[in-house]
Every structure is written in C-alpha cells, then in structure tokens.
Amino acid sequence: MKGFVERAIRERIKELYSIEINSFSLEPPREESYGDYATNVAFLLSKSLRKNPQEIAQELASKLSNHLMTAEAVKGFVNIRLSEEFVRGEFKGLLTKGQDYFFEPVEKPMYIQVEFVSANPTGPLHVGHGRGAVVGDVLSKLLQRLGHKVLREYYINDAGNQVYMLGLSVLHRYYELFGKEDPELREVFEREGYKGKYIKRLAKDLKAFYGEELLDLERERAIDLCKEYAHKRLLEDIKETLELLSVSFDSWFSERSLYERGLVEEVMQKLRERNYIYEKDGALWFKSSDFGDDKDRVVRKSDGSWTYFASDIAYHYQKFQRGFDKVINLWGADHHGYERRLIGALKALNVPEDWLKVEFVQMVRLISGGQEVRMSKRTGEFITLQELIEEVGKDAVRFVFLTRDSDTPLDFDIDLVKKNTTENPVFYVQYAYARIRGVFREVKERYCIDPDKEDLREYLHGLSEEDLRLTKKCLYLKDTFEAVAKALSPHLITYSLLELAKDFHYYYNHHRVMVEDRKLMLLRLALFRGVEITLRTAFELLGIEAPERM
Secondary structure, three states: OHHHHHHHHHHHHHHHHOOOOOOOOEEOOOOHHHOOEEEOHHHHHHHHHOOOHHHHHHHHHHHHOOOOEEEEEEOOEEEEEEOHHHHHHHHHHHHHHHHHHHOOOOOOOOEEEEEOOOOOOOOOOEHHHHHHHHHHHHHHHHHHHOOOEEEEEEEEOOOOHHHHHHHHHHHHHHHHHHOOOOHHHHHHHHHHOOOOHHHHHHHHHHHHHHOOHHHHOOHHHHHHHHHHHHHHHHHHHHHHHHHHOOOOOOEEEEHHHHHHOOHHHHHHHHHHHOOOEEEEOOEEEEOHHHHOOOOOEEEEOOOOOEOHHHHHHHHHHHHHHOOOOEEEEEEEHHHOOHHHHHHHHHHHOOOOOOOEEEEEEOOEEEEEOOEEOOEOOOOOOEOEHHHHHHHHOHHHHHHHHOOOOOOOOEEEEHHHHOOOOOOOHHHHHHHHHHHHHHHHHHHHHHHOOOOOOOOOHHHOOOOOHHHHHHHHHHHHHHHHHHHHHHHOOOHHHHHHHHHHHHHHHHHHHHOOOOOOOHHHHHHHHHHHHHHHHHHHHHHHHHOOOOOOOO
16 A cells, blocks of 8 residues: 555656655554555655745645545645545455465565574574574565565584584583593683583483594594584584474575685685785785774684684675575674675675675563573573473464564563463464454354355445454555565564554454344455455464464
8 A cells, every 4th residue: 555655646746846756754644543644755845846845745635635545734744544445445455366465576576595593503592593583584485475586594604613612512521421531622621612511412422322432533533523423413403493483494505615615715815816805913804994894804814714704705705606686694683793894895896785684683581470581490501492482382482583673682571472361462463363263163154154255345335434444454564564575674564463453353342243234244254354364464474373263
C-alpha cells in the first residue's frame, strides 16, 4: 500500500510542479485518527518552490484526493487516508493470491551472499551466536521470497592461533588423564588455553580412541591431532545446535583453504603492487589510515604469520570474485570499528564501497526471577544456545531474538516465555492463529462451510471501522516486509505481528463470528481468513510454528 501512495505523490508533484522528487518520508502517523499515512514532502519542496509548506500541502492534498484515497493538509504535512474501496480491493488480492500477495518480485534480482554466525569452532555456541543465526536466517528467507538469489555462508575460522590453542588445551587435558607433566605446555594452557568442561570431555574421547598413543608423539604433532579432532567435533556440535534452531547453510567456507590455495599471499601482493602495503619493524602493514581508519594495520607479523585481517581481506575479495552482487555480513558487537578497515582494503582492490553491508548483533542477557543468569545449573558454565532451546523451545528463542533491533542489547526473560498467557509475546501471536483455526473447525462442523476452500471475497462489503482496522493491519505486513529488506531489520516483523495480534484478539472478543446473519458471518470469516494467511506468512519467515490448537 505504501508503494501505491508513494507513486501517487510523485505523479501529482510532477503534474503540479514539473519536478521529480527522489525521497521523502511516508509513515503511519502517531494518531490513527490522522489517517493511514503522513508525508513531509511539502517541507522538502518549499525552498525550491519558494512557497509556504502549508500552501504546497493544500495543493497536493486536493490533487491526491479521489475514490481511492482522501488527503488533508495539516500544518504543512499531508495526511492520507485510503478509501474502503481501495482497502477492500487489496484485501481481496490477499485472499486471491495468498502468501504471494506479500512478495512482489523485485525488478532487478541480485545474487546476494549472507554470511552469519561464523563462530570460531573452539566451543559451544552461546546465546549471542543464536541471535545472529536467527537474524541471518530471516533476512535470507525474506530476500529469497522477494526474488533474489541468496547464498547463506558460514565462515569457519580453522586457521590461526585460536584453533591452535584449542588443540593445545585438549592435549593438556589428555596428558592430565595419564598423569603426564609438561610444564611448558601447562604454562601456556594456564595463560591462554580454553578452560571449559567440554575440553575435558574431548580429551576423554581422545583417550578412548587413541589410548596412550598420543603420549609418545612429538608435542606439536600431538597438538595437530588434537586440534583436528576437536575442531571437527565442535563443528558437528555447532551444526546440530543450529539444526535445533532450524537454521541451515548452503556453504561452509574454510579459512584454512585461503592459505592452502595461496589466496592470502595473492591478494596481499595485489595490495603491494598498488602501494597499499609497506614494511615496518619486520612486519607488513596495510595503509588503512588512507581509508578513514585511525591507524594502519598489520597484515603479517614480524614472526611471518598472517593476521586475521589479512585472511579477512582475502576471504572478502574471494567473495567478490565469486560474482556476488551484494554481500551482507552479520557480526558480533565486538567487531564495531573493524568494518571501516575491511571496506577500505576492498576499496583498494577496486571493490565498490556499497558492495559489502555489515550489520551488528549485540549480546543477549538471560533473565530469570528478575536476575541475570550467567551460569548453567547443569554444567556450572555459561548457558549454551542448545540449553536455552531445550529450556524454552525453538519458537520462543527465535521470536524473542527478533523483538528488538539486532544492534541493541536484548534481555531474554526465560520465565516469561514459558508462560501460556498473553504476557508471553510468542504465545500471544500463536494464540491468534490457533483461535482462527478453532473457529474454522467449528464453522465447518456446524455450517458445512470450509473457510480454507470457500471463496469468501464476494462477502467483503459494508466494512465497519473495526473491520477496516483489522484488514489494514494485515495489508501493512507487505509494507513491513519491504522495509525489512531495505533496512535489514527483521525485528520490524515482530512489531507488526504483535500489533496485528492485539487488534485480532480485541475483534475476536467483541464480535461473534457464528451469527444468524449469514452474510455477516461470511464477512467475518473472510476477515479471519486474511488474518490467518498473514500470520502464517509471517510465521514461516520467522521460522516459528503455526499451531492448530493451543
């Protein structure tokens, strides 16, 4: 609906003033009584037209008003209300097309890569990883529904010091099982090693598999074996946890492969040839300060080892060579500031500046009994994503992760989402769907009318104000999906869903469906059918169930 109004405004401006305007705000006003949309376009035009905004707003309002909408000028703003005829026509379109109504294919589909989660396989996924997983999954689904070709990728950090320390930590715990002392190894472990109980479990598994065999190996060889085993096991655990969350990937890209194929050296050589790499204190530096960074950054240390920044440059340049039109990265909040230097390096490699889009995902605080919960009662360590899913269910985890902008810290109230009450936002929206399905079953049984198969479009006449409010809340989801794709902000879907559920529950509690007036009953069934289609469409994008009963 928003697109229709935007086009009408542009056409009337061109007709009135022979000018084209690229952008202006068009949003629902704070007060519903003001209309369906309000625009500030008159203020934007006033300087070039040398007119008072209110005068422009009045001229525009008179041109916009017709059988499909009415417009009114108020203090320089133009308030627009869509007519019943227009709303009814759109709602009939929803009933006709079903879920396809919400997704008009884009004019120019792109090949988009969405890279998300990409947690180091050095331990279990925590709840912050889960938030990024859900955001990436929903964005990928939506972009696909709008006609883009999307590839979901997980970047596996299987090279460098962190994975080496994983192997060292497991070997230390393995030695402990046999009472073997290695003072040098212990000292490194105590200073930098991974201390979680999962390391001890991996060591026990290695003992069961290898017996005493690793005790006789040269230390570095033993670390390599431990590293390979632990990395593969933890990556399997990560995949299993993501499966519990209904998150999947098309590609698992190995950082190590960049080194094995010589891509890191190749890309660094390109930068050197373009004079963006220089040597200082035995290390190689990239001139990131040329691209707005606060200082230059090391790409190869004085000991000859490459930094993560070097492999990240190579990885993203390799993405560009794979032919993606756009790349979206979802990064943890601790990467704020890293974006600028990476985009700078890509720009130095002639990659367009707007090719890479980075969205940040803030951490999640778990709350129970009004207090923050940091430790698992079962393991005595941090609560893993898998434990949270097992505690409250996949639907609650996915929905709550999307209730706030991903770059905003989130409090996850464990007790709240376990309640079967309207206080629980997940229950609240799913209950709306279950109520509709219950009405449909009863209507089918009592009146032999199957709302899933009956053509209810012809009964959409004489809509009351409350009928119109409910239909508009359904139709607004189309605007929401387009806004999410543009701003990469899937939390807008949960906002819209909660608004729709609120209006539906009010309507359900104040208007009986099964009434003696058959036409009125069929009208309300048509409204419920539209709400049901809308809810199910949003649920599929969010990855939550559409329950028949609750």
